[in-house]
Amino acid sequence: MTSVVPELLIEEQRPPAAVHPARRRRLTFARVCLHVVLATTALVWLLPLLWAVYTSLRPYAETARKGYVSWPDGLTLQNYSDAFTQGELPRFFFNTLIIVVPALLVTLLLSSMAAFVLSRFAFRFNLLILLILTAGNLLPPQVIITPLFQIFRLVALPTFMNSDGTLLNSYWGVFIVHVAFQVGFCTFVLSNYMKMIPHELTDAALVDGASVWRQYFSIILPLCRPPLAALATLQFTWMYNDFFWALVLMVSGEKRPITSALDNLRGTFFTDNNLIAAASVLIALPTIAVYVFLQKHFVRGLTVGATKG
Amino acid sequence: MEQPTASFPGLDRRSLLKGMGLLGAAAAIPGLAACADTGTATPESKKSAGKASGTVRFGLNANAAVPTAGYDSVFAAFEQKTGIKVRTNKLLYTEQINNYLTAAPDDVLIWNAGYRMRFFAEKQLVSDVTSVWDQVGSNISEAVKQACTAKDGKQYLVPFYNYPWVTYYRKSVFEKRGYAVPKTLDELTTLASQMKRDGLTPIAFADKEGWEAMGTFDILNMRVNGYDFHIQLLDGKESWDDDRVKSTFDTWRRLLPIHQPQALGRTWQEAAQALGQEKAGMYFMGSFAVDQFDDATKEDLDFFPFPEIDSEHGQDAIDAPIDGFMMVKRPDNAAASQSLLEYLASAEAAELYLKTDTNDVATAQNVDTSNYTVLQKKYADVIGSSKNVAQYLDRDTRPDFAAPVVLPAIQDFLKGNGADIDGITRSLQSQAKSIFAS
Known part of the structure; x- marks a missing residue:
């Protein structure tokens, strides 16, 4: 054949x-x-x-x-070279990593847990909960920025977490926003995928005495490697590309992630567009690299769970 | 003048704006700023020390080369003198000033005079700096002091420099073609028709972001109706559908054919390019426009104040916006902030800074101008010899009127090539009435 x-x-x-x-x-x-x-x-x-x-x-x-x-x-x-020295790009790349990597891990962890419960156990409200999580995704995040700004300003953090003492202007704030806004989508995708995994697998494990945690961690999670890889690729790109949250929630130039830091290269009047073009190209490189090398995951991230098994 | 969007984030930064824009400009201002004056103490502990020492945090409003290098040299000198360190926050906050001042990550920040400052003084987001003025006030002119004073009679801004709005031209072009600097409107239109015959666009012109053409309105209104009327009008005390305003717009309508057409699609940098490429003969713009040119062109640049229109007013007024420094409501280090502000008001600081930023001239009166460039000396002369100095439209009127109302009205005026002046002035007046009543 x-x-x-x-x-x-x-x-x-x-x-x-x-x-x-x-x-x-x-x-x-x-x-x-x-x-x-x-x-x-x-x-x-x-x-x-x-x-x-x-x-x-x-x-x-x-x-x-x-x-x-x-x-x-x-x-x-x-x-x-100007973008690197004058624009201090390496520092801002590092800021992006500080925000994106933990946010990515926490998002996937939380959403896989939620998806596991919502897709593998039948109880009265699980469809409703899934609907609410998904509906949250339809809300344009910009709508809540004013209340969010005020809440963040009033939430105190210990100074070892943020020298300003507030959730505003901290890595934590942007991290929380990313997690909150991405968990819904990831839960939706993962729960659709988990529904396709035969119930016999977890039933057999149950007979062998596996706890719920064990079923999640040792059986379902390893089987979800493909959608997790796909989501990780997709989410990395989304969080990396975010311009809006840090622009509003961070008021110290040095803390900003790479995308929002680009904004500061403009002058009050005079803007060197060629310098900004160079910085933009440098900033786009990681996402382009992710796309080129992980294209398969990228496409799957958008389609996984789209068909019902 | 600059980014018109100061208190009106919806204009320019599309992404941010999506969010703020939804709230509407008017809503956004109280939205973020209002909460600050409820008196809720932010969790940061604001302590004031007796003896100035430690670190001052300074909002630099850019991470671009031009202001940064100048301030670095000023702060290095300050640290050597007092031992106080200055930590800069290189953040472009012009378009997010509400967020920025509400969060107040810094002690001292760069800002603008006029209503731009008054608005935040009334919102109690910044401290009065009268104690700084007590030390340095004698070195600053009365007109500048007025621009730094809020309604309550206290000063909230320490001035640093200002820069004029003038008409630039290239010396080589004027020389080659035998043009003379126009002193009156007639001379200007004669010169313009000559330029047209020579294949030049007489006046390069842009209004893509909306604030650029406000400068033209200002100067025409001051030339036609005089400084006092202009300021009263922007202060909400004269009517926009007054015949005098209509006559300003009508003068502008007659001058539109000698301006570069389709201005709404052009940034000021592109318009400057037309002068640089010798496609346009003149360019009316703030002195920051000079940054756009390469060194050879800069050498070739010269300027004249806008010609006289009505002999009653001559050339007695000019837009020369003042930039300076404000102090946030509760600075972390008040004593050090005070000594930083005093130092920044000194001639020494201005001299250091203006070496790297040659588009501006100091507001400190005892500044040594021997290091000024040729253009800087001329800027200082032009501002000094003007009887009246205005701040620019979006600094001389309320921010919730300038960007949301006047800006689109001027754009409509340009879009219609000067048609419907009556409709535009009527709509301006009806909006002015409700905004200034609030």
């Missing part, structure tokens, strides 16, 4: 080319159209990114003189 499949494919591709020239031309015309459309779409999508890269390689004085739509006199990496 395994040897037949490739041959069949080859057979199907070759004969039309040789035997039916007319059919081939028709196909080619359709294909040309298809490829033109695809190439155009790809270009439209890539253009802003490529333009940012191009801009980032040109000195500001040159683009100010000739305009952004012009041929370069010479390309330079100066903007990138």
